[in-house]
Amino acid sequence: MPKPFYITTPIYYINDVPHIGHAYTSIAVDMIARFHKIAGREVFFLTGTDEHGNKVAEVAAASGMSEIDYCDKIVVSFQNVLKKLDIENDYFIRTTSERHKKAVWKILDAMRLAKTDDGQDVVYSADYEGLYCTGCEKFITEKELVDGLCPDHKVKPEALKEKNYFFRLSAFLPKIKALIESNELLILPEERKREVLGLINQDIPDFSLSRERVKWGVPLSFDKEQVAYVWVDALSNYISAIGYGDDEATFNKWWTDGEVVHLMAKDILKFHTLFWPAMLLAAGVKLPKTMFIHGFFTVDGEKMSKTLGNTIDPNAIVEQFGIDGARYLLLTQFPFGIDGDVQAKRFVTKYNSDLANDLGNLVSRVAKMMIVNFDGKIPKPSSSTKEITEIMERTEPLPNTIYAHIKHFRLSKAIDEAIDLIRFTNKYFNDKAPWKLVKEGKLEEAGGILYACAEVIRIVSIVLFPIMPNKMREIRNVF
Numbered sequence: 001m002p003k004p005f006y007i008t009t010p011i012y013y014i015n016d017v018p019h020i021g022h023a024y025t026s027i028a029v030d031m032i033a034r035f036h037k038i039a040g041r042e043v044f045f046l047t048g049t050d051e052h053g054n055k056v057a058e059v060a061a062a063s064g065m066s067e068i069d070y071c072d073k074i075v076v077s078f079q080n081v082l083k084k085l086d087i088e089n090d091y092f093i094r095t096t097s098e099r100h101k102k103a104v105w106k107i108l109d110a111m112r113l114a115k116t117d118d119g120q121d122v123v124y125s126a127d128y129e130g131l132y133c134t135g136c137e138k139f140i141t142e143k144e145l146v147d148g149l150c151p152d153h154k155v156k157p158e159a160l161k162e163k164n165y166f167f168r169l170s171a172f173l174p175k176i177k178a179l180i181e182s183n184e185l186l187i188l189p190e191e192r193k194r195e196v197l198g199l200i201n202q203d204i205p206d207f208s209l210s211r212e213r214v215k216w217g218v219p220l221s222f223d224k225e226q227v228a229y230v231w232v233d234a235l236s237n238y239i240s241a242i243g244y245g246d247d248e249a250t251f252n253k254w255w256t257d258g259e260v261v262h263l264m265a266k267d268i269l270k271f272h273t274l275f276w277p278a279m280l281l282a283a284g285v286k287l288p289k290t291m292f293i294h295g296f297f298t299v300d301g302e303k304m305s306k307t308l309g310n311t312i313d314p315n316a317i318v319e320q321f322g323i324d325g326a327r328y329l330l331l332t333q334f335p336f337g338i339d340g341d342v343q344a345k346r347f348v349t350k351y352n353s354d355l356a357n358d359l360g361n362l363v364s365r366v367a368k369m370m371i372v373n374f375d376g377k378i379p380k381p382s383s384s385t386k387e388i389t390e391i392m393e394r395t396e397p398l399p400n401t402i403y404a405h406i407k408h409f410r411l412s413k414a415i416d417e418a419i420d421l422i423r424f425t426n427k428y429f430n431d432k433a434p435w436k437l438v439k440e441g442k443l444e445e446a447g448g449i450l451y452a453c454a455e456v457i458r459i460v461s462i463v464l465f466p467i468m469p470n471k472m473r474e475i476r477n478v479f
């Protein structure tokens with residue numbers, strides 16, 4: 001029996017309504033999760049929202065609401081987008097939930113008791129001094145500033161000094177490096193693995209586990225003046241959601257005995273690949289198996305940003321192309337994993353060529369001929385022609401080929417394989433011209449060709465189900 005499969009999106013920060021980036025990651029994880037389910041694995045798919053921090057407190061204040069009222073309101077728009085995109089997550093974690101707080105306290109306690117190999121406390125308190133951008137909700141370095149301003153928010157950061165609890169990251173880096181090099185902690189794609197190893201070779205300072213100035217967060221159990229800082233708060237969602245702190249059996253099933261996969265965009269690579277494993281090592285919790293880091297995308301060649309006004313509302317794509325169309329178009333814009341450009345104008349041509357012309361046409365022509373000439377039934381396979389053998393030989397290995405792509409996160413490649421076969425079959429249908437054979441009275445031969453096409457459609461309706469569940473269900477109903 002393969003291990004239970006536990007896959008996560010990052011939790012999404014709810015200082016604003018969801019955008020296409022959230023949709024992209026969620027659809028990708030949904031596709032992977034559904035494929036593993038079809039293949040017979042036990043799957044747990046987690047997503048959720050990061051609801052703490054100054055930015056949330058500010059937006060809440062600006063709208064005249066308490067923090068939790070604001071969170072309760074905005075979280076609904078995140079949950080609705082998931083529903084609208086037909087995302088089949090098994091749980092939705094909110095960092096403001098009681099069970100999450102308990103897990104944060106538990107991991108903090110475990111880390112406070114931990115010692116490094118040379119006997120130092122893993123957690124220690126010290127002054128933190130730095131330049132802080134409220135927009136980014138983080139201290140930023142001089143080096144990152146552009147003309148003295150935060151490059152993302154175009155505002156001047158404030159100089160701040162406060163007491164923090166720190167995590168002694170340096171003590172864990174050699175071990176993490178070895179785990180990454182040996183692929184025990186698998187970082188994908190390879191390019192990202194190199195990037196992480198490069199980071200380890202630079203001096204990465206210890207990081208803060210708590211903040212004094214942030215008020216909206218999980219208060220520390222051992223120091224009420226401090227709240228848990230974003231990394232320990234947010235990253236702990238991956239274990240709080242499955243029972244770390246309140247349900248040991250479930251936690252062991254998915255985390256300790258399962259295969260754990262985190263999927264994310266590259267902006268949070270460092271925190272996931274270095275901070276999170278270090279925290280888990282300190283707390284005596286097993287590490288995830290795999291982290292897959294996908295690229296960023298630009299929209300029509302420009303970095304997506306609220307200020308530029310080029311963010312794409314996932315709801316709008318669903319309105320225009322339907323749920324499955326939206327899912328398909330987002331994941332087929334560029335190869336999964338690398339950076340790419342999303343061009344709304346390409347959506348229409350891609351939709352028409354792949355879904356309407358290739359897939360839609362094949363399905364309707366084959367079904368129509370069966371209705372008119374075969375009494376609405378799928379004709380018997382004909383063993384007489386080698387051309388049928390040829391198409392079958394191409395079709396039968398497809399599920400395994402595609403599952404292999406999915407296991408290696410080659411999502412767009414998986415989709416391409418299926419669409420290629422559809423294209424090939426359309427050509428086959430045109431070349432064989434079964435309608436001519438019917439006119440010539442060669443019904444058995446025509447039936448064999450239709451049978452072969454139906455078999456292709458059957459297989460494709462399974463392998464494309466994880467990306468277009470509704471359309472594939474419709475197609476299966478037709479047949």
Ligand SMILES: [Zn+2]
Nearest residue numbers: 133136150153
């Ligand atoms: Zn900023």
